[in-house]
Amino acid sequence: MFRLFIDESYQHDHYYVAGVLLDEEQSEALESRLDELGENLRIRNGWETSPEFHGHALMNGLDDWKDLHGKFGASISIYQKVMHAVRNSGARVYLEGVDVARLNARYKYPDSPHEVALRHTLERVNEYCVLQGEKCKVIADMVPQQEDFNEAIQGFTRVATPGFLGQKLHAIDGDIEFVDSRHSRGVQSADMCVYILRRHREETGASASAQKAARRLVKSLGDAVVHQRKWLP
Template identity: 25%
Template sequence: MYVTYFDEVKAQPSQDQNYYFVGGICVPMDKIMEIEAQLNQLAIDLFETAELTPETCFHARLIHFKKGPFGNMDFPARLAVLKRLTEILANAPVKRIYVAIDHEKLKAKHKVAEIAFAHFCERVELAMEKDERTILIGDLDNQEFKNMIADFAKYRTNGTPWEWGIRITSIVDSVHFARSHHSRMIQLADIYLYTVSHRFGSRKGGLADAYAKILAEYDLFPTRYKVWPQG
């Protein structure tokens, strides 16, 4: 049994970031506490507590832009945090999945979130072996969460919403949501999407350049992925 934790990153064309990402990690249930322990130890090292609060939350955007609990950390310290998180992610026995939808090439731009989530559900389904099952847990801060609950119910009944869609049989129950600061696994899914979006090359500046060198040290190739539309 797996638990799939996921998050999303919106497209920001004004900042040369044209992709809407949905992605996450499929974690074997018996490995969750082991991975949590590593993230909690990092929290203790940085904040002297592993309590799950906004003040101990590993959020890539906050680390990158020196915000929130990382507001007093200098460049080398924040880069070191990103490296430790990336190392934990790379060594974790998880399935990594992402979808990148090119907002600029999409005709129905108002449906970008729906399309990305449907493709993500397909990739999760395809990542599961015949006898494997998973549930989905997303970030409650995602503004699309109500639509995702309704859409996923349709996918389980009718398959994904296109002619070449597939049946969803390995993802059980509904899609669930939790606040990211209450789940180390959702935080790690956020870090994974940071690594994915970073490879698409939209970030600029000293930290981005330094992190690109760190990222090159680790194998984070996805188990399943989709980049669409092409061409």
């Protein structure tokens, strides 16, 4: 069975969800690599605990990464190591986004952009898993509306998802498992992927150095990124 780790990244005008798809062996390999990297960082910096890999916090010197505040080069180096770990594990990375303003303008009662991006991500992953003849367990960071998401996803295993290309999510196994991201290296990897992929696509007003860093980190993911799209309703 495949495991799909998902997380989201957004600003006012756009919302993205990324999924990192791995088989059991790949998942264990990625977790091991990130555990080793986290432990090395803990020892080197004299931290009490291994850090949580979180894109926004790492790049802004927050939370577990406050000791790196202002040390842009060090943050980029760590970020790149995580991207290499994702790529070298054999993961498949999916990115789906939605233009929030257009979504709200098109529909009188639109679904939440999170649900829309999540649904589109699951559709793409479902297509691949069906071809492989495998089921997929979905693991995500905890969110306030998680019960609503599970109810919707369960419905889509019985009837098709909305839209003219709707499909039944036959390969999605059971409810989404919502976990504390601090305890899931897989969810952390999805967070790191979605944050930098969104920044690369959307942060056109960022400084030249920030844009260069985003390009470098996305390049580090390489062909692990098998699908990326922003829906313009």
